[in-house]
Amino acid sequence: MSAANPTGLFEGLLHDLSIVRLKRTVRLGIKSLWLHRLRSLLTVLGIVFGVCSVIAMLAIGEGASYQAQENIKSLGSQNIILKSVKPPEEQKVSDKGSQSYVMQYGVTYKDVKNIRATIPGVTVVMPSRLIREYAWNISRRVDCEMVGTVPWYPEMRNHRVAQGRFFTETDMEGRANVCVLSAEVVSALFPLEAPLGRHIRVGGNYYQVIGVMEPRGPDVKGDEKQDTSKTTGKYLYLPLETIKLRYGEVLMRRRTGSFEAERIQLHEVTVKVHSLEDVASVADAIKQTLEHNHKKKDYDIVVPLELLRRAEDTKRIFNIVLGSIAAISLLVGGIGIMNIMLASVTERTREIGIRRALGARRHDIVLQFLVETVLLSGAGGVIGVLLGVAIPFVVTWTAGMKTIITFWSPILAFTISGLVGVVFGIYPAIRAAQMDPVEALRHE
Amino acid sequence: MASSIVQFDDVRKTYQMGLVIVEALRGVSFGIEPGDYISIMGPSGCGKSTLLNLLGCLDRPTSGRYLLGSEDVSQMSDDALSSVRGARLGFVFQSYNLIQQLSVLENIEIPLYYQGRPEAESRATALALASRVGLEARIEHKPFELSGGQQQRVAIARALVNDPLVILADEPTGNLDSTSGKEILRLFDELNRQGKTLIMVTHDNSVAEHARRAIRLRDGLIESDVRR
Numbered sequence: 001m002s003a004a005n006p007t008g009l010f011e012g013l014l015h016d017l018s019i020v021r022l023k024r025t026v027r028l029g030i031k032s033l034w035l036h037r038l039r040s041l042l043t044v045l046g047i048v049f050g051v052c053s054v055i056a057m058l059a060i061g062e063g064a065s066y067q068a069q070e071n072i073k074s075l076g077s078q079n080i081i082l083k084s085v086k087p088p089e090e091q092k093v094s095d096k097g098s099q100s101y102v103m104q105y106g107v108t109y110k111d112v113k114n115i116r117a118t119i120p121g122v123t124v125v126m127p128s129r130l131i132r133e134y135a136w137n138i139s140r141r142v143d144c145e146m147v148g149t150v151p152w153y154p155e156m157r158n159h160r161v162a163q164g165r166f167f168t169e170t171d172m173e174g175r176a177n178v179c180v181l182s183a184e185v186v187s188a189l190f191p192l193e194a195p196l197g198r199h200i201r202v203g204g205n206y207y208q209v210i211g212v213m214e215p216r217g218p219d220v221k222g223d224e225k226q227d228t229s230k231t232t233g234k235y236l237y238l239p240l241e242t243i244k245l246r247y248g249e250v251l252m253r254r255r256t257g258s259f260e261a262e263r264i265q266l267h268e269v270t271v272k273v274h275s276l277e278d279v280a281s282v283a284d285a286i287k288q289t290l291e292h293n294h295k296k297k298d299y300d301i302v303v304p305l306e307l308l309r310r311a312e313d314t315k316r317i318f319n320i321v322l323g324s325i326a327a328i329s330l331l332v333g334g335i336g337i338m339n340i341m342l343a344s345v346t347e348r349t350r351e352i353g354i355r356r357a358l359g360a361r362r363h364d365i366v367l368q369f370l371v372e373t374v375l376l377s378g379a380g381g382v383i384g385v386l387l388g389v390a391i392p393f394v395v396t397w398t399a400g401m402k403t404i405i406t407f408w409s410p411i412l413a414f415t416i417s418g419l420v421g422v423v424f425g426i427y428p429a430i431r432a433a434q435m436d437p438v439e440a441l442r443h444e
Numbered sequence: 445m446a447s448s449i450v451q452f453d454d455v456r457k458t459y460q461m462g463l464v465i466v467e468a469l470r471g472v473s474f475g476i477e478p479g480d481y482i483s484i485m486g487p488s489g490c491g492k493s494t495l496l497n498l499l500g501c502l503d504r505p506t507s508g509r510y511l512l513g514s515e516d517v518s519q520m521s522d523d524a525l526s527s528v529r530g531a532r533l534g535f536v537f538q539s540y541n542l543i544q545q546l547s548v549l550e551n552i553e554i555p556l557y558y559q560g561r562p563e564a565e566s567r568a569t570a571l572a573l574a575s576r577v578g579l580e581a582r583i584e585h586k587p588f589e590l591s592g593g594q595q596q597r598v599a600i601a602r603a604l605v606n607d608p609l610v611i612l613a614d615e616p617t618g619n620l621d622s623t624s625g626k627e628i629l630r631l632f633d634e635l636n637r638q639g640k641t642l643i644m645v646t647h648d649n650s651v652a653e654h655a656r657r658a659i660r661l662r663d664g665l666i667e668s669d670v671r672r
Contacts, residue, residue, distance in 0.1 A: 021560065033544045354541045357502060358602070359530015359558040361523045437502045441541070 008432060013363040018286055022371070023380035035090040043340040044331025044380030047420065051384025051413040056325040056407065059392035061322065063403035072311060079278060080283050082269040084109050086262075087296040104263040105298035111290060112269055114355045119285045121274045126156050129243050130267040134235055135189065136201040139397050141341065142188040144234035146202065148243025154213075156270055164196045164211030173241040177206040183215035184233040200236075205246060207238065228354040316359060326413075331378070334420040341373050341428035352432050354442030362433040369432045373425025381417030385410045448511070449609050449641060450499065455508035455518075457494050468494040468509035470664040471508070476610070476643070482635040483643035484645045486661035493614075495661065496645050500533055500612050501525045513609055538615035541593040542587040548598050549574060549583040555606040566605075573601040577631065593624030600667060602649045604640075611635070612642040617651055619629030629654050 033040045075081060084106025091254055112125050128149035135144050153159070153165050167178050179200065185196050213235075262383045273282045283303045290299055345352070360368075389410060392403035457469040466492045476482060486492050497503040498510060501517055504525070510518040517528055534555075537539075542551045551571050556566035574583050577597040579590075586597055596616060603611050613632070617625035633654055636642050646652050660667040 020563075024557065024563070032547050247609075350541070351543055354543060355554065355558070356526065357500065357529060357535050357541075358555045359526055361526040361558070363523075364526075364558055380550070438497050441537075 007431065008065070009112060009363050009366055013366055017367075022367075024377065025367055025371045029375050032101055033375060037341065040376060040379075043337055044333075044376050044383070046336040047330065047377050047380030047417050048333075048384040048387065050399065051381050051417050052334045052387040053329065054322065054410050054413045055385060055388025056321050056391035056395070057325075058409045059388075059403040059405045060395060060401060061315070061318050063137075063392070063396075064402060065311060065318070066404055067125035067402050068311050069308060071216075072304050072308045074157055074309075075302070076270070076272065077305045078273050078279060079156065079269045079304055080279065080286060081302040081304070082111070082286070082290070083155055083169075083265050083300040083302065084267050085298055085300045087298040093199060103295065106264040107268060107269050107290075107299050108265040108293075111293060111299075112266070114293065115269075115271060115286055117284060118289060119161060121278045121282055122151060122271055123274060124156060124270075124272045125265045126150050126153060126239060126270040128153070128268045128270070129240060129247075129249055131346070133202050135185065137189040137198065139425050140189050141193075142185055144185055144233055144236055146236045146238055146243065148238050148240040149238055149419065153237065156272055159216060160214045161211045161416060162214045164209070166211055167239050168239070172241050175245045176239060177205060177207045177240045177242065178210045180211040180213060180237040180238070181209055182213045182233060182235040182237075185210050185236060190235065194261055196299045202236065203246070207236075213237070242388055269332035270282065276305065279303060298422070326416075330416055330420050334424040335379070337373060337377055337380075338424035338428060341376075341425060342431065343371065344372075345369065345428050345432040348432075348434060349443040352435055353437050356435075356437035357441060365433040366429040369429035370422065370425045373428065377417050377421030377424075378414075381414040384417065388413065447477055449478050449513055450474075450476035450643075451509075452498075453509040453511075455498060455505045455510060457498060457503070458506045458652065466474060467664055468515065469498070470504070470567075472661075472664075472666055473508075473584075474659065474666065474669060478609075479636070480638050480657060481632075481655045481660060482640045482644065482657045483651055483655035484643065484659050484661065485647060485649075486667070488647075490661040492645050492661055494664075496594065496614055496643075499610070499643060500535060501529050511671055521600075526558075531554050531606060531619065532609045534606065534608035534611040536596070536603050536611065536613040537601050537612065538618040540580040540587070540592070540599045540604075540619070542595055542598055544587055547584050547586060548579060548590070551598055552602045552605050554602060558604065569605055570601070573604050574598075577601045591624070592620050593627055596620060596624070596628050600628070600635075604635070609615040610641045610643060615646055615648075617648070625651075649658045 009389065029170045087105055107127075109127070112127055116125055117124060128147055131146045131148070133144065133146055135142050135146075147153075151166060151168050152171055154161055161180065162182070162183070166180055167176065170176075171178050181189070181195060181200075189195070189200060190198065195212060198209050200205075200209060217231075271282070271286065273279050280303075283301060283306075287301055290301075355365065355368075391406055392405055395401055396403050446589075448568055452474050455469055455472045456467070457605065459466045459468060472491075472495065484495060486490055494503070498505055501512070501520075502525075504520075505518050508518065509516060512528065512532060515528070517525065520528065529535075543554070546554075549567070552570040552573055553566045556569065562622055571580070571583065574580050577600055579594060579597055579601070582590060582594065587598065590598065596619075600616075605611075616632070629651065632642055632644070644651070644654070644655060652658055657669070657671045659669050
């Protein structure tokens, strides 16, 4: 009996392979596996869980990062956002409660003028002010943030108007008492009626509702310190000039036992850069300009493009981690299958002997066991894909998280599970084929 | 003896068992003509099984020549031997050796399957043989649903399916009660009458009496070769 060499074995296998033969071998394999249903099922569980977790985790991760990226994109990837921030030292002073002290900080009109004048490649500069107030519709009240801004706000922030219109230059110049509501405010103030044309009261003034914005996801803040408590998503958009007229520059806030006054000219300024390549350099230039004019660090620069790149990096790391977990679980699953196939080969020694006596060549036996292993892992892959596709839906339904199943992830997971079958099936199959028929027939 | 379909010329077989070299066959020569019915007998350890394995192309002789039909199969490759087994030999074992997860019909088809015959043709041949051994009503049954005698008839049908040159039977009645045993032997007699060449290994004299020629082995050599 010559020592069979595996290469010759596979040459024979390839030479002899035909669709008809493969079909019959597959049918035979299904029959053998079906004979031990429970064992087959338990054997493939490793693969099932491996494949299923890969798809489900990828879908959840993809969904989360998609949402993060969408939020960042909604800030405008060509934009640079300057925010007024209360400098740390001032915060301490205000904590002491000095009553007559008026804090002055933040981005100023002068900064806007400077940026416009000195930095090339900057198109639109969009200043805005934020004032926190209660808004009333008769007896309904909502705690919201008034955003005093310019008419081109929607296009700069990729935030569209859902109903009605945004305010215009004319509204701005006339300091009109008009406002546009965010979707969250509408649901709080006008749960039943149509808001357009109605009036809401803020402080002592009435404003006509002329538009409603499209709903959007939660804000991405460059600085996590900012309060995101009650006013999240609740915005009233008003012409900047109207806000200036109504509120001036000094904001008074009543506290128990003291007043707190702040002088802030602009809360937020959005700068649009001509081209994506210039974003980084313009951001640097703005930083230098501001550093020059501000003694304290009372501003914050948010570059959505940088955030986007960071989010993409995070996603890549996440994918690598997921990939390694998947690889390990599939490896474990594959070893499980190999273990069972080795046991099965031993158990079926006699069958192998019979088949060999009746004319089966070594590569026929290899094919038989390899097909069985691939069928096992393939079936595990199919079950895993089905579960893996189902789980994200369940997650979306129960936890309300966004999930995205990319079309390649089931294909990839299934292909890998098939490959696992081939890789871990080869050794048991060769073991089966190399049995001596005489010995195998004698086996009890 | 030019018309022999089996020709053994000074066939030897030695095994290495640990440090000891066992000479199972020490120079065996004989020829078998087509249509013959031979019994091989001998005490255990005489080389019966070794001879049967060699006849069945399951093993290769250490030296000597074995012609099956007109082919020298004594030094063929493993794959070639498999093909020879599948195409020219039929096996009937003591313990039937049917594959449990396959139906009667599928068991009968196995040798044709490994020769790559078309499915429809194999099916027809297997069906014809199932009815020839009287099991046409049981073709969809699994082996464990059949009696020993029925299982052995399936095995005989399987041995006939490739229209072999020689049918090798290893104690075919060893696991059967006397009634079923007689039935099987009757089937063998009938096959032999139809021209099949049969070689039967047995230690039962009453079984060996069915054969026309009795070869007795002792210590790896032919002790006697008698024609009745």
